[in-house]
Every structure is written in C-alpha cells, then in structure tokens.
Amino acid sequence: MSNATLERTRPRGRGAPPSADAPRRRRSGWWLLLAPILAFDVVLFLTPLGKLVGASFADNAYQRVLEDPLVVRALVNTLTISLASTVVTVVLGYIIAMVLWRAGTVTRVILFAVVLLPFWTGILVKNFAWAVLLQDNGMVNAFLQGIGLTGAPIPLLHNRFAVIVGMVHCLLPYAVFPIFSSLASIDDRLGLAARSLGAREGAVFRRITLPLSMPGISAAGLLVFIISTGFFITPVVMGGPGDMMIANQIDYYARQLTDFSGAAALAVILTVMVSILVAVYQRVLKAGGQHEDN
Amino acid sequence: MTEFRSTPFDRRQLLKAAALTPFAGLALSGCAAKPAESAAVNKTVTVTSYGGSYNDQLTQTILDPFSKQSGIQTTLLANTSLAALKAQVQSGDVQWDLVEITAPEYEVAVAEGLLEKFDYDIISDKGLPGYAKAEYGIKYLSFLFVMAWDQKVISDAQAPKDWAQFFDQGKYNTKRSVYNQLSDSSVLEAALLADGVPFDQVYPLDVDRALRVLGQHPGKDRLLYHAANQEPIQQLTSGEVSLSTSFNNRINAARNDGAKLNFSAENAVLAGDYFVVPKGAKNKEAAFKLMNFMSNDAEAGAAFDKVTNLTLANTPALSKLPKEIADTLPTSPRLADKILVRDDKWWSQNLKKTEQQFKLWQAS
Secondary structure, rough: HHHHHHHOOOOOOOOHHHHHHHHHHHHHHHHHHHHHHHHHHHHHHHHHHHHHHHHHHHHHHHHHHHOOOHHHHHHHHHHHHHHHHHHHHHHHHHHHHHHHHOOHHHHHHHHHHHHHHHHHOHHHHHHHHHHHOOOOHHHHHHHHHOOOOOOOOOOOOOOHHHHHHHHHHHHHHHHHHHHHHHHOOOHHHHHHHHOOOOOOHHHHHHHHHHHHHHHHHHHHHHHHHHHHHHHOOHHHHHHHHHHHOOHHHHHHHHHHHHHHHHHHHHHHHHHHHHHHHHHHHHHHHHHHHHHHHH | OHHHHOOOOOOHHHHHHHHHHHHHHHHHHHHHHHHHHHOOOEEEEEEEEOOHHHHHHHHHHHHHHHHHHHHHEEEEEEEOOOHHHHHHHHHHOOOOOEEEEHHHHHHHHHHHOEEEEOOOOOHHHHHOOOOOEEEEEEEEEEEEEEEEOOOOOOOOHHOOHHHHHHHHOOOOOEEEEEEEEOOOOOOOHHHHHHHHOOOHHHOOOHHHHHHHHHHHHHHHHHHEEOOOOHHHHHHHHOOOEEEEEEEHHHHHHHHOOOEEEEEEEEEEEEEEEEOOEEOOOOHHHHHHHHHHHHHHOHHHHHHHHHHHOOOOOOOOHHHHOHHHHHOOOOOOOHHHHHHHEEEHHHHHHHHHHHHHHHHHHOOO
16 A cells, blocks of 8 residues: 555544644654553563562672582583584574575575474473483484494483584574575675686685675674573583583572572673673674774 | 544554553553452462372372362462472462472471461361471371382393492493482482491481492492483483482382383382461462361372372371282381481481582582
C-alpha cells in the first residue's frame, strides 16, 4: 500500500486538517512507543539487577568469595574456556559462512537448515548427545579403535576438550549469521576486478574478502564471547570437576551453600569483568580500524 | 477500509492503548491474586520432592489416597532445594507447603529459623518411630546409600562385597561414578570403610584420610561425578561406568523398568530425609494433615514401603508387610549390624566446610 492510499483512508477527526496537526502530535507522544519495553526492562531487569547488586554488598560477600580458591579457579576457567570457544567458533563459523556465501540456492537452503537445526534443539539434548558420542565406549572411541588408531579408549569426555566441543556446537549459529551477512554485503565485482588485474584467490581473500568481513567477525566474536561466559550446563554434563565455570560456582553458592549474598557478589563480579573486557575489545577494534584508514 | 473509518480508535490511540497494556496487566494481577488465594486456603497442599520415579511412587501410594480420603488436593513438584525454600521464606512469598530436605539441611534450616513448628495436635505421633519425630519436621524417610553395578559387565557373583572391593582398580578396570555432593551422599564414609575403619569409628569423619584413600583407589581419573539421583542409572545403563554409588530405591525402580542393574544392601549407609513446612506456608494445616496421614495410615504406608523399598516413618505399616518385603527395607533388623548409620549431627555441624573441601579436592 502506498503512502497516498494510507493518507486517503485515515479517519479525519473534528474537521481539523490532519496534515497540519499530525507532526506536532507525533512529537508529543513518541515516547509512549517505548513504554512497553521500558516497563518490561524496569520491572523484570533493572529492579532485580538493582536488588542483586544491593544483596551483593551484605555480609562482606566480595571478600568472602574472592578468598575462595574455587572461585578464583572458576574465574580463570571462565576466561580461558570462553576465549578458546570463541576463537574456535569464529574460525569454524567463518568457514561455514564462506561456503554458504559461495553456494548455489539449493545447497544454501540445505546448509542453512543444517546450521539452524542445532539452534532449535535444546542445549541439554545437544550436550547429552555429545556425551553419548564421546564417552569411553561411545561411537568416536569405537571408531578410533576400529581403525586401529588407538588400543584403549581415549578420554574425550569430562575434560576441557569436551566442554569446548559442546560449547562450540551451541555457539556456531551466533557466529555464522553475522559473518554471513557481512560477507553477503560484499560487492562481487570487487573480486572480479581484482582477478582481472591478476590477483590470485589467496590475495583476493586476504586483501578484499577478509578486511570487508571484519565487522561480521568482530560482531560474532563479541556475541559468542559474551554468551560463552554464561555457560552453565555444558561444564556440568561434559566437563570434569576442574572445568567448572563461574555460573556453576554461582549455582553452588546459591543452592548448596545457600549463601545468597556470595552468589550475588559472584554475579556482579562476572558482569563487571565481562563489561570491562568488552569495552577494551571495542576500544582495540576501533583503534585497529582507524589505523587501517590512515 | 470503509469500516475502519467508523471505529472509535484511530491508529495513534490504538498504539497508546497498546503501550499502556503492561501497566494495566500489572495493576490487575495485583488486585486479583488475593481473594482467590484466601478462598482456597488448606484445600490444597503443594509438596516438593526430588522427582523421577520417586515422585510417581509418592503420588500413587500416599498423595492420591490422601486426597481421596480428605478432599484436599495435592500438587507434587520435583525441584526441592533448601536454597529455594530460603528464598521463598525471605521474600515472604511462600509457594511450597511441605518440602523434602536432607537431614543436615534440616539442621541448617532450623538454625536459620526458616521452618514452622510441627503441630503434634494435628499429627498423631502414635505411628512415628523414635528417630523420626522432631520439633520442626519429621524424618519421614529412610534410605540406603549403596554400591550398584551393571550386571551386563559384572555378574552378581563377581560383584563387590564391600567398599574396598568397590574401589579396587585391580579387581574392576572401570570408571566409578559417585555423587558430587555430600548433603545426602556418603562417599567419604565409603572411602573410610574401604580403608578398613570399623562402623563405630567412622565418626567424627577424618576427611583428609577419606580424600587420600579416594585419590589412591581408584584414583581421581577413575572417578566420575553425578549431580542428580537419576544420573547414575543413565551412566550405568549406557555403559559409561560399570560401578556407581546410588540409593536402593533408585536401583530397584530401574530394575522394575527392566534395567540390568543390582546393588548390595550390606555395607550400605542408612540415611534419612525430612519433610518440613517453610515459615509462612499458606496451607500449613493441610500439610500437617498430610503428615498425619503419611505417618499413621497403615495401608498407604505399606503400599509405599512395598513399591519403593524405603522405610516410611509409619510403624503401623510394618505389620502389614510380608516378611520378604520387610527384610529388604533399610531399617530391617536383619541389616542392623551390616550397615553404617549416618551421623546427622556431625554432618549438620560440618557440612559446608566438608563440602567445600571435597569440591576443592575434585577440582585440583
């Protein structure tokens, strides 16, 4: 429907010319459109967050949790596991996005379905499926023993490796889509021009595709890292006791120790730590971008 | 489009109305909740337990017969936790009426003032065995912490007779699954028994020694941990481990479902859970009525004991049981000198500290 039709069918009230009246009214009431999301945020996000921060200052909670060697360990685990998962996810996601970008329509539809299917599957289901595959008498070990690569089962489950495998599987769609959308916006003619001037495929990728898809990569990296820091169930199902992350520690404080102020302090520590890292990351990216412009 | 002109709303008004809807919803929910609740007080009771096969058994043998007799409807939830109970009491919005917690958790909850005093005018204590009656709850259930095995790999004849054999890597080249927490599992006791400590000298628990033993036999890399009661069943039946700690009723339920598992009641650890009423529970009296039924109704109690192989704190039920069933119950006199009785008092004083030490040991 065109604008003209809309204009014609709009009800006219009290004989006033709508065209003169409309812009002013639009200006005065615009904030009401924000009201639902604002109400939602204030009631369901900001208020509980404020309460959480308030609770975290009770009973000397910060000192208490930071003196706990399990917490320190969980913080280190959270950072290293999240970083490793992010790197692997972005690299794999980039490869998938490249294939999607280059594929014909039918292949693309099929591949999208393959990428999206795990996205629609519950995380517990995905993790338990991996646990079945990776356990000592699971399919992967049976295969490795079958082809004679190993005599005894290799420990593939309940360790750091398994946690990263499980997390990468859940995180992949979050990397594929931003990278794919930045690849899809690259003008095909740039590659054609480069090749016509004698550039090889490697050079086209290094000097055109990769730099132009950087916004997608950095968005994917940021998104994946932030989601990684909050993982809870994957370390439980696929990790060993040495792979617990900060979310597991929060659960332990809240449920096992019933130490709510400690749990709140941990949540605040995680939020602050991730916020600082994200700020630094964006600062570095910005600096990198400016450097290239010069 | 002609009808549109005659409607009282224009587009902008409609958007305004839509924008304000959440506030209206909030206002309405505030008004509506109160009268509906007060009308239904003590006509229902919300019970919270551990879930899985156990919840089905509890419903079938206790809750349904209680509802039929009293007209009080019951709702059974599966996510019991002391933390959730504490959060409900502290926020003043108590959703649960009768909550199952472990014995050490009971002591913690009493110390923190989270529970209602039990009203023994409503609950007749005639049916209660001596160990069960407490000021703020009833230790309504006794179960056995046992060693269990996968019969597909380990035949009953080759099965471990004691904890030393259970942890012996030379005898069984398999991983072993143990509970990752200590509130209702007795893995440290098992380690001390494996090291030759007699039943009467297990407490006060030498935690360092227990962890040292576990670190040597079977060794940390041969231990897996489970975090829920139903998990060892899955680990055993999937072949991930061939030996696991578990509870007698869980293995029995799995066996009834056709799983090739078995357990030994000898050298087991006898422990118990409490039912408590959170402070400020909305249907306190209905909860006490349910407790009275649970502790005194012989038919329901016998059905429960029979189906679960657990002992309900309900003495009249015992006389209704055939001998072969009575002999398999955790509290059977036949087992008395073959099992360790868990020391709730020691655990209530040392739970947090020991739990922390155990976690740290697992992680390092």
